[in-house]
Amino acid sequence: MAKSxxxxxxxxxxxxxxxxxxxMFGGIAGATPTDDGQAAPAPKVPRRTLGAxxxxxxxxxxxxxxxxxxxxxxxxxxxxAEGIDYLDTALAxxxxxxxxxxxxxxxxxxxxxxxxxxxxxxxxxxxxxxxMRDLDLCLEQLETDYLDLFFMHALNDVKFLDKPFLEMGAKxxxxxxxxxxxxxxxxxxxxxxxxxxxxxxxxxxxxxxYNFGEYxxxxxxxxxDACVEAGIGLIAMKTQKSVPADQxxxxxxxxxxxxxxxAKLKAVWADERITxxxxxxxxxxxxxxxxxxxxxxxxxxxxxxxQLQRLATVTAPVSCRGCAEICESRVEGEVAIAxxxxxxxxxxxxxxxxxxxxxxxxxxxxxxxIDGIDLSRAAAACxxxxxxxxRLRRAQELLAT
Ligand code: SF4
Numbered sequence: 001m002a003k004s005x006x007x008x009x010x011x012x013x014x015x016x017x018x019x020x021x022x023x024m025f026g027g028i029a030g031a032t033p034t035d036d037g038q039a040a041p042a043p044k045v046p047r048r049t050l051g052a053x054x055x056x057x058x059x060x061x062x063x064x065x066x067x068x069x070x071x072x073x074x075x076x077x078x079x080x081a082e083g084i085d086y087l088d089t090a091l092a093x094x095x096x097x098x099x100x101x102x103x104x105x106x107x108x109x110x111x112x113x114x115x116x117x118x119x120x121x122x123x124x125x126x127x128x129x130x131x132m133r134d135l136d137l138c139l140e141q142l143e144t145d146y147l148d149l150f151f152m153h154a155l156n157d158v159k160f161l162d163k164p165f166l167e168m169g170a171k172x173x174x175x176x177x178x179x180x181x182x183x184x185x186x187x188x189x190x191x192x193x194x195x196x197x198x199x200x201x202x203x204x205x206x207x208x209x210y211n212f213g214e215y216x217x218x219x220x221x222x223x224x225d226a227c228v229e230a231g232i233g234l235i236a237m238k239t240q241k242s243v244p245a246d247q248x249x250x251x252x253x254x255x256x257x258x259x260x261x262x263a264k265l266k267a268v269w270a271d272e273r274i275t276x277x278x279x280x281x282x283x284x285x286x287x288x289x290x291x292x293x294x295x296x297x298x299x300x301x302x303x304x305x306x307q308l309q310r311l312a313t314v315t316a317p318v319s320c321r322g323c324a325e326i327c328e329s330r331v332e333g334e335v336a337i338a339x340x341x342x343x344x345x346x347x348x349x350x351x352x353x354x355x356x357x358x359x360x361x362x363x364x365x366x367x368x369x370i371d372g373i374d375l376s377r378a379a380a381a382c383x384x385x386x387x388x389x390x391r392l393r394r395a396q397e398l399l400a401t
Contacts (some may be wrong), residue, residue, distance in 0.1 A: 019385065044083025047295045048275045051233030053180055053204055055148075057086050057116060059269055060294040061235065063280040064089040065169055065251040068101040075287060076105045080115075082291045088207075088278045090120035090153055091134055091141070099141035106144060118152035118207075120184055126160070128168045135177055150178040150206055156325065158196045165308040166202035180204040188323030188383075196225035198230040206293075209321065210236035210274065213312035228273045236268045236277045240349075241312065241319055253311065255304050262293035263288075266300045266310055280350070285288035317385050320345070327378035327388060336367035337378065337388055353398075360399035370396065 045058040062079050063088050076087075089098045097118065119142065121134020121287060135150050150172060152160055160183065169181035185193050186209035197203040207226060216218055227234055240261060253260040260401055268277045281287050300308075325336035331337070337401070340360065347356035360368070375389045 002127050003319055010390045026372060028277065029230040035323075041294055045291060047083070050205060050275045051197065051228075051234075052207055052231030053118075053163070054226045055180075055233075057276055058084050058294070059276045060084055060265070060290055061086045061088050061278040063237075064098045064102060064277045064284050065093040065280060067094050068098045068105065070101050071106055072108070073101070075281065075284060076102075077108075078284060079281065079287055079291075079386065082107065082287070084291075085114060086116040086118070086276070088118050089142075090151075091138060092122060092153065093121070096141055099138065103143040106142065112146075116148045117144065118149040118151065119147050120151040122153045122340070128164055128184055129167060130166075132172070135172055139177060147178040149180045149182065151181075151205075151207060152183040154322075155183045155185045155193055156189045158189060158192050159195065161200050161203070166200060169202055182206050182232075184208065184237070186322050188326055189323070191223045194220075194227050195231060196217050198223070201230070203232055205233040205235065206238050207235040207278065209238040210268060211239045211263055211273075211318070212242040213241045213316070215312075215379045217308065224273050228262065231390075234274050236274045239277045239279065240264050240313070251260055253304075253307055255301075255307075257296070257298050258293065258300070258304065259289060262289060262296075263300060263304055263308060265290065265293050266295045266296075267305065269294070270300060312374070315349065317387065318391070319384055320386060320391075321384060322382070326383065330377040330381050331373060331375060332366070334366040334372050335370055335373055335375075335392070337375075340395045341386070343399060347398055358401045360395065368396070398399035 047056045047058050049055065050057050062076070062084050068076055087102060089102060089134050091099065093099070094101075098356065102117070106112060106115060106117070111130045116121075119138040121131055121138065123131035123134055131152060135147070138147060138150070139145065150169075152165070172178050172181055182205035183193070183197075184207040190208050194206060197206060210220075210224075212301065224234065241264065253263065255263060258266060265277055265279065268274055278289050281290055320338060320341040322338050322342065324336075327337045328335070340363070343360045345357045346359070350356075370389070370392045375392070379386065379388045
């Protein structure tokens with residue numbers, strides 16, 4: 001979730017919202033006396049049904065692209081206590097350390113069935129054998145016998161919904177190594193992938209980039225409808241449509257009830273076709289803010305929706321959607337445009353400068369070089385109209401040293 005420095009006003013909003021939601025469900029202390037005078041359990045994050053799987057999952061999912069404390073991770077345990085029993089991880093997250101540091105938490109909970117664990121493999125080389133190896137490696141690193149859901153990670157080509165891969169998914173499920181199968185996607189082929197999955201069958205769940213900036217996207221909305229019709233469970237990621245904080249302040253978000261990150265989550269949950277939103281929660285302040293929004297019975301007002309739409313319009317030119325094949329194929333050289341803009345987002349929007357610098361410096365030198373490279377064709381093709389040269393120069397200034 002985008003970093004939003006907590007102002008006193010935001011702090012009061014989160015506190016008020018926590019109180020309002022607790023009051024709605026059970027008093028300001030999170031518990032209320034029952035008829036027999038016993039304290040009722042504190043309210044949990046609400047749940048929805050995940051497509052035709054029939055499984056009930058929380059509407060707020062913990063994004064685990066991070067390392068955890070193997071002795072006792074406060075964030076994981078607090079999230080679990082709030083009802084967030086769904087962890088979204090991947091082989092690629094922290095080079096396997098997300099998995100390895102979730103493994104002790106699974107043991108601490110003591111009953112594997114109390115947790116939902118989704119992981120993803122990139123299937124390097126794009127073969128069935130590679131995905132099968134990835135699934136085994138997920139289980140090994142997480143020290144568990146099965147996943148609840150295995151995703152082909154970050155798909156951007158409909159060929160991965162051809163028969164061999166759908167048969168692979170069926171085989172994975174039959175082996176008992178995963179209960180459900182699907183894919184994640186946030187590139188330029190999201191619509192095509194959703195459309196094909198709705199027709200092909202064999203896909204239980206899709207996690208895809210979806211946020212307040214997509215309301216007017218007719219093709220995407222039709223593809224979402226087709227998936228819902230086909231019984232595919234839908235999970236939203238990248239709900240914050242993160243842009244630099246100073247850009248977001250161009251449209252000062254005004255709300256009596258919600259902070260801007262909360263409003264962005266509420267906007268996704270307002271779409272009942274979406275079962276849940278995964279959120280990169282990496283500190284207890286964000287956890288509290290996210291949970292308060294999830295539990296709140298207050299809906300976004302029309303004015304708040306309109307403010308978000310204005311924000312989407314204003315910030316489109318700095319909001320990269322990761323469709324690397326569009327811009328990078330139009331550049332002589334190996335410059336890694338999408339990755340660089342993602343790392344820049346970690347710095348500017350997520351407040352994670354160290355991570356951004358580390359990832360940027362790990363890119364091969366040729367992928368960072370922009371001097372003498374003509375980026376004009378790439379910029380002309382960019383669907384977001386991003387000034388790619390200016391943004392890459394900004395990345396160099398912020399991340400190279
Ligand atoms: S710069 Fe534009 S074309 Fe390139 S990945 Fe970002 S949004 Fe896509």
